[in-house]
Amino acid sequence: MTLSEELRSRILVLDGAMGTMLQRGWSEAQTLAAYVEAGADIITTNSFTANRISMPEAPGRAAEVARAA
Numbered sequence: 001m002t003l004s005e006e007l008r009s010r011i012l013v014l015d016g017a018m019g020t021m022l023q024r025g026w027s028e029a030q031t032l033a034a035y036v037e038a039g040a041d042i043i044t045t046n047s048f049t050a051n052r053i054s055m056p057e058a059p060g061r062a063a064e065v066a067r068a069a
Helices: 003-009 018-023 028-038 059-068
Strands: none
Touching: 018 028
8 A cells, every 4th residue: 555545544653763762772673663563654853953953063953954954
């Protein structure tokens, strides 16, 4: 089934914050398995720390980084 078909037939669960788990020492495989086990259909994380507080050296670029992610 395609993503479009899935979206038409049911509610999909999107989850993230994988970077937080990686910082806590989890491996990527453990983290992905945990999200799948919890029921996530879509896992995302590539905007980790894309905010002004976490990017003090380039606060004006946080929105740009978040959009690119």
